[in-house]
Amino acid sequence: MPTSAKTGARKDIRKQRGTAQRDTDRIDPAISAVLSAYAKPVKDKLLALRRLIFKTARTTEGVGALEEALKWGQPSYLTSESKSGSTIRIDGVRSVPNQYAVYFHCQTNLVETFRELYPELRYGGNRCILLDAADELPEAALRHCVALALTYHLSKRRATAK
Template sequence: MEESIASKLNTYPTDAKSALLQLRKLILQIAKLESLGPVSESIKWEQLSYSCPKGSPLRIDWYPDSPQTISLFCHCQTKLIATFKEVYPSHFQYLGNREILLPISQISAKPELAHCISVALKYHQVKNKPLLGL
């Protein structure tokens, strides 16, 4: 883990940091298991950002005004959130066309979350498929 990523993670409260680390681990595991290429990990818009060569970037963050959740952001000009809402309407809490709110206590508990991350990390391979191949 690069120093800038570790430094950013150290700015969060313990429970939020733990949830973000779990989500980070899930993103990296999915990319490796599905051979999606190297994962670029950086800070974008002051948020942790993850992308693969043929995917759409994912960003993750925590906000003090919603302390029991972390946010998973998708690029707002993709069909990702609209498709996730259609396929998984009651599995997640969505905000607009770019954000999924995740309870910090249930990060890796849902296979649907892993599925959404997988689709985002290979978005440019599936963007023309009905429902992104979900």
């Protein structure tokens, strides 16, 4: 490969990485305000969860760019570009100060699937995975659950096409 082609390819890679990194660094002021309302332990966990969602989206085939928005007053992550997945929301649990949750659309089978795959996690009905700010983030399990949610519609389309 000619040197100029190599240099151009490296610039493209750096540009892609820079954009991906900025996605997680740049927080809409409205979302930042919601997260800042929580005590530090919950806020830190929600920010870690936010990073995990963006990273999972970047590394999961078919997802594309995420849209971050407030839905029902909660930071929400939508696959608006690809329409590949179901919305994911994150928030603290208001009735339990040191808990936070990852919410999924209750009319999907996502939480039911997660229960089968990860019985060690705690769940809130068919709506969410409950987490405690004092505990380590179960990253591997959450990455898998988030990837399943972000490809929910894509998986259904593939199953229907067969």
